[in-house]
Every structure is written in C-alpha cells, then in structure tokens.
Amino acid sequence: MQIYTENNKFFDPLKSINSGQVFLWQKYNDSWYGIDGQKVLKFTLKKQSLDRNQNNQRGKKWREIEFQSYPWKENWEKLFFRLDDDDESLKNTLSRDKIINGIYKKYEGLRVLRQNSFQCTITFLCASNTNMKRIRKMLNNLSKKFGKKISYDGIEFDLFPQVRELSNASINELISCGLGYRAKFVKSVAKDIETKTINFEDIGKKSYELAKTELLRLNGIGNKTADCILLFSFDKLNAFPIDIWIYRSLLENYSWYFDGDLNSFSTGKMTKNQYDAISNRIRNYFGEYSGYAQQYLYYHIRETARKAW
C-alpha cells in the first residue's frame, strides 16, 4: 500500500479512466478497479485531504491516493497514468494554441494513458462504428468468456483474454460476445500477433510512421484504430486519432487553420489520403504532444455534447 505524494504533481485519475480510453474500470465502495491485461489495478481516493489554496469544492481535487494492484506492481501508476511525461514541456507546448490552452486549463489532470497493448488493440478494433456503451459491453463479454478469473479484495474479476485465448476462439463464440462483424477482425489480429506476422515486441521501438505502417497491415485496423493503439499503448504521443467527434471538433475550432480543406468528411467517411492529409497538418501544428491535444479536444467536445462515457 502506498500514498502518492510526489511533488504535488496533480492529475485526475477519474477523468482519465472515464475519457473513452479504457472501458474495464469499476467502482466498489471507495475504490476503483481496472483490468489492464493480466492485472487488476486499484486506486482509492482519500476524501479528507482537499486542496487548501483553491476554492475547496469537495470531490474536485484530491491530495492523497492509494495505489494497489494484483498482482502487486510497484509504482504501476507512474507508467499507467504517464506521470513520467514532462508536464512542463507538455503544458508549454499545448499553451501555444489559445484554444487548447483554454481547454487544457478546464480539464487539467486529464491524462493520456499507457495501456496493455494487446487489450488496447482489441479495444479499438471493437470500437469501430459503435458507441461507448457497447464497446464496454463487448469487452466485458470477452473477458467473462475468455479471461482468467481471479479474486481480489473478495471481489471476482475477469482478466482480459490473452492472445492465444482469442486467436483460438471460434467466430461464433466471438459473435456471441456481441462483436458482430468485428469478430473476424479480432480473431485474425490475435492470430497475427500470436504467429508474429506482426511483432508487438518491436513495434514500440519503431518511429510513429513505421509502427503505423506495421499496424495497418492487419485486417480490421485502419488509420483511426492504428492511431488509437499507437497513442494509448505504444508511447506515440505524436499520434492524433481522428474519429467523427474529433473531426467535428476540428471543424468547429480549426477550420481557419485548414483553410477549407476539411469539407470532405461530413458523411462520416474519409479516404486514407484525406485522413493522412488532415493528420499530417494537425500534427505538424500541435507537435510532439499532439496526442494530448487530441485527448483534451475529445473530452471537451463530448462533455459539451453531454455524451455519456
């Protein structure tokens, strides 16, 4: 058991785990538990410690958090919540843009997460052309059906399925989890990882461009899904996933920057070239922390649209 006190470095774990990045977190009593691959991550907020300088809105800012996990992993939170990022540099880079700067202040503490890469891959394969609620449902079903069961704090958890457990699954079993047409993609991608058609060990070491080229070879992984995987599990902070909501946000906030080049996606479709063109321009604008910019834009537009997480 630990209490987190490092340099008063502020972050907001609740926003971070409820921002469309991870879907297998649940609250029991005063603690949050999340499945990350073959681990159960746990944190507990200590209610008595509130910030003394700000207006003390109860529940807004916490000074003490306990982190635990099963199996035990020392300081897992530093990796998972990316507390190793250079927040000064991040803040300075993002604040060059007035719009992002405002949104950053509004949701400060929201972090890009560093997830288990296989779970992240399956998550965003399942996320195509559907909604948050069903993504969560699909992943829960997969874990229940194929994942190892463990007991922790007297609670039963289903770990996320391992590669082999999904590559060996039948299409019908996967469909029974509610995956629909995604079932065949999940199986074939798991197979490709198992047989090292793609080498997941090396992919994090490659550049953003090369790693993305590798991912795009796999059936079911397109531009947007690849960018999510690279940003959320392979340390590519310059990735900028563009889905329908981010596209709307760009239209709303940055049409001046694109000078009329954003008009081709109103139907919800975009060709690879169009995606690449938009991606390259916006990543050139936001720079090495483009992924954080994306996450803040995403959080903001979903909040203002009052969409559920």
Added chain:
DNA sequence: ACCCAGGCCCTTG
C-alpha cells in the same frame, strides 16, 4: 421506422 455510433473493407469507375 430511421439514424447514429471513437470505421473499415471491398468493388467499381
């Protein structure tokens, strides 16, 4: 009934 949801693949022109 229809449209939309953190898209992608395949065929055709």
Added chain:
DNA sequence: CAAGGGCATGGG
C-alpha cells in the same frame, strides 16, 4: 485515386 455500399448491433 474517389466514391459508394455493406457490415452487426443496440439505443435514441
């Protein structure tokens, strides 16, 4: 190249 249709499923 782009344009368009199809794809499973569930909620509004």
